[in-house]
Amino acid sequence: MTTSPPASTALLTDRYELTMVDAALADGTASRACVFEVFARRLPAGRRYGVVAGTGRLLEALEHFRFGDAELDWLREGEVVSGAMLDYLADYRFRGRISGYAEGELYFPGSPLLVVEAPFADGVLLETLVLSILNYDSAIAAAASRMTSAAGERPCLEMGSRRAHESAAVAAARAAVVAGFAGTSNLEAGRRYDLETIGTAAHAFTLLHDDERSAFVSQIASAGPGTTLLVDTYDVEQGVLTAVDAAGTALGAVRLDSGDLPTVAREVREQLDSLGATETKIVVSSDLDEYAIAALAVAPVDSYGVGTSVVTGSGAPTCGMVYKLVLREGSDGAMHAVAKASAGGKASVGGRKTAGRRIENGLATEEVVLLSPDADVPALGQVAEVDELRPLHVTFVADGELQPGWTGADGVRRAAQRHHESLAELPRAARRLSAGDPAIPTEIITV
Amino acid sequence: MTTSPPASTALLTDRYELTMVDAALADGTASRACVFEVFARRLPAGRRYGVVAGTGRLLEALEHFRFGDAELDWLREGEVVSGAMLDYLADYRFRGRISGYAEGELYFPGSPLLVVEAPFADGVLLETLVLSILNYDSAIAAAASRMTSAAGERPCLEMGSRRAHESAAVAAARAAVVAGFAGTSNLEAGRRYDLETIGTAAHAFTLLHDDERSAFVSQIASAGPGTTLLVDTYDVEQGVLTAVDAAGTALGAVRLDSGDLPTVAREVREQLDSLGATETKIVVSSDLDEYAIAALAVAPVDSYGVGTSVVTGSGAPTCGMVYKLVLREGSDGAMHAVAKASAGGKASVGGRKTAGRRIENGLATEEVVLLSPDADVPALGQVAEVDELRPLHVTFVADGELQPGWTGADGVRRAAQRHHESLAELPRAARRLSAGDPAIPTEIITV
Structure with missing residues (x-):
């Protein structure tokens, strides 16, 4: 008898994540290389900064994201997905790469908080779980x-x-x-x-x-x-x-x-x-x-x-972070930036991103998001005055392997330290409780 | 591999629930007969009615409220409680009685939503779990x-x-x-x-x-x-x-x-x-x-x-329901109504309660709470025009035994039906979305 989290986290998700993969398996696009990005379009009204939290929990949950007999039986009986999809799910292990802002780091509108690189099927399946954890924990x-x-x-x-x-x-x-x-x-x-x-x-x-x-x-x-x-x-x-x-x-x-x-x-x-x-x-x-x-x-x-x-x-009980496909392989084998284009403030920016925080005289002045319109990973070295940019992306999972130090009690201590140091960098006005704009602006630079 | 809830729910609680019992075991009051009551002092601002939800989940969690080796070992290593308390926890099973509003029922300020009857130790240990589940699910x-x-x-x-x-x-x-x-x-x-x-x-x-x-x-x-x-x-x-x-x-x-x-x-x-x-x-x-x-x-x-x-x-992401001791055995062996008395809107009404909803011409007109200042269980028959009072209390657990029909898929269907029927009884104005007072008043009658 233990108080661990559920042995499998795989059904803590939306039905459409599975049905999309089912269709993509049938049409051959499920294996297309993809890059997904988590970001928030805005902070809760009046807030000066956001705080990334939950990353450690997400990585712990990822280890338990497995479809066992109980999950597969229920999906089969409910005819939720096809037999081919059940076979795919039975073998599912995340084998891609996850990088992003360290837990405890501050963020601003448009900050590329998490980057998931994997074939479409492997990456899209994680959407709901990633957002549930980050949206709740970061709000708290x-x-x-x-x-x-x-x-x-x-x-x-x-x-x-x-x-x-x-x-x-x-x-x-x-x-x-x-x-x-x-x-x-x-x-x-x-x-x-x-x-x-x-x-x-x-x-x-x-x-x-x-x-x-x-x-x-x-x-x-x-x-x-x-x-x-x-x-x-x-x-x-x-x-x-x-x-x-x-x-x-x-x-x-x-x-x-x-x-x-x-x-x-x-x-x-x-x-x-x-x-x-x-x-x-x-x-x-x-x-x-x-x-x-x-x-x-x-x-x-x-x-x-x-x-x-x-x-x-x-x-502000949730953060409104979204998980968007920003780059994917086409039928030509090349990588293409993609983005929703339609109305209502929901458009997003396609392409691969990384980020640095500009620090001048010990104080943060700007969130710099580097955008590459193609498959290349942008590097902070591509902008001037790179010594002023504190890199914000770290690696959590490489080739499916969890990197050490981000989970469990160690992860919490490290995140608390990160939060403390990042907050110390912000201009003092950022700590005002009154409503206002984000403490620093976000600049997107296409490289 | 399953997606069940944690095998034990016993540590999903506040530390003080355990330390209070520890002290009460030592001084002999842990076994005093007690009645705890869950109620909400008010509805979220402007809301016309509340909806009780989570009862079925609570009863499911109660079945898993057991202190196993993992829980006991951690409590021992952290020196959270005494050895006597660890022995008590190892044997813990809820053996009391739980009654209250059926899941899906509507409620109003002061409605006695859940009544837990048990020795102090057995009842107080459930406080945090009861409130977590009811406060969240009812808010949704x-x-x-x-x-x-x-x-x-x-x-x-x-x-x-x-x-x-x-x-x-x-x-x-x-x-x-x-x-x-x-x-x-x-x-x-x-x-x-x-x-x-x-x-x-x-x-x-x-x-x-x-x-x-x-x-x-x-x-x-x-x-x-x-x-x-x-x-x-x-x-x-x-x-x-x-x-x-x-x-x-x-x-x-x-x-x-x-x-x-x-x-x-x-x-x-x-x-x-x-x-x-x-x-x-x-x-x-x-x-x-x-x-x-x-x-x-x-x-x-x-x-x-x-x-x-x-x-x-x-x-309104939580309900503000509280879990209060309203009646307890004294050193004289008699039952005494008890209540916090001090300032700040946090005073509560001691004594045992039951409730009925007055229905006239098919429409709810009043929430009637019957209060007994002593150990007797009040009965709706003690007020006039009892035929107009729809009883609101049902039994969920008797002598530690879960009563059938409240949990799992059946419980959800039954709760949805209860919600549908109770809402149909409310005056139409209760469904207005604009801010206003509770749809019907709550009257407390001491019998």
């Missing part, structure tokens, strides 16, 4: 990044599991840590990615006991005086008094989960100090988002417990 | 219900997998069908819950081919002329011409995924009719939400493909 990381920016040196703790789908909650905890959160209440996320897990007690624990003191005494006996006591079940002032009386001045922290937090935090700080509990910290946790965190900047608060707003992307 | 169903209402007799098809966490996408498809959607693009949802799966082709399929005609000919050869051809990759008018030329007038449908849909749909309908393809249907699918669907009511459209907005709850 983008919101979390604004919160950790607003919190400054004070730690943010992710406590939103109950406001998200139970598996999404695990991904959300992970994405929040990529964007600077210090820990999570979610145990499965802790187990799977070696994250710091945190937790205090709920009002139910106090209500279970005959009185508040009994509950505090019990929690201290179990967890030691360094624990965090929830003091707002009945009356906050009395709760603080009881807490310090029960735990002594070595009490680790008190948690406030209701009321006007700036006011209550100030009163509680004064009370704790007057009781000699000057080292006892204050954790707040009531419907916080980046704006509420910013509003608490001058309040005597030591850490922020964030729930609903982080796991729902604080108003 | 509530949005989906507005969409199917706006669509009237025209089918809505769920296509949002790529805009949601990959496992949440499966739940979203299921919840959308509970609220009246006719099918989903998500294969795993189709497999797990016997849902109708649907799919056409993406722009990538057209772009893969040397020209649009080759793509259409290939798709027709594979799927028959009854397929749906995506006609907006290049030029819509030319696309429709090519589609009918390739498939004949028996062409099943064309899909439009961009442009000003009311205008384009009208032009395409006229063109199809003029080509003799009078039976060919039109599917539209570009960033639709309930408002866009309503705006297309007079356009010649046959079905709606809905993505982002349904899987993100159309502006």
